[in-house]
Each structure stands twice: as structure tokens, then as C-alpha cells.
Amino acid sequence: MTKAEIIDAVYEKVGGFSKKEAAEIVEAVFDVMKEVLADGANIKISGFGKFEVRDKKERVGRNPQTGEPIPISARRVLSFKPSQVLKGVLNPHKERLKRESNDDDAPADDAG
Secondary structure, three states: OOHHHHHHHHHHHOOOOOHHHHHHHHHHHHHHHHHHHHOOOOEEEOOOEEEEEEEEOOEEEEOOOOOOEEEEOOEEEEEEEEOHHHHHHHOHHHHHHHHHHHHHHOOOOOOO
């Protein structure tokens, strides 16, 4: 999905905005996210996931063709960890199986 498609989806789902206003809102959200991540802070969106900035130290890698050691500079990387809710949306079959197995573990009702 592209940014333009996100803007269209926001425009369709949230009434009362022009397409230009929807584009400004999407741009503003992305700008805020970029600023926060650039400052080294994490972003946690409930029900969606967590964007995490990590610092990687300088290390030695190898040229795959020659085997020669090459220094890899220190850098910051961004990782995303989806929430359990998002994982459930992505893998509904797994969640159903998990719920069913938990139901099997529940004690039987012996009211007989």
C-alpha cells in the first residue's frame, strides 16, 4: 500500500474531510513519527505494534567473495514488533487453534 492509497483510505473511512485535508493529516502523522524515531524514541501503538530504534555497534564483517574482513560502521536500525492483536488478524487460523487448545485444557463441568 502506498501513501496515496493510505490517504484515499482515510478519506473514504473518515467523513467530513476533503482529500487535501486527509493528505495533510496523513503527512502530519508520518512527520511526527519520523521526528520521534529520529530522536531515538520508540513508538508504541496499542493494537498495532511497536516501532523500536536500536543502536548497533561497529563490527567486523567479511567480503563474501574474498573473505577479507571489512569494518561495518555503527548505525541505528528500526525494527517493528507487531502486537498480539495484529498477529491475530494476520493469522486468524492460528488464533482459532490456540483458543480451541485452551478450551480443551479447561476443567470439565461435572454438574451431573
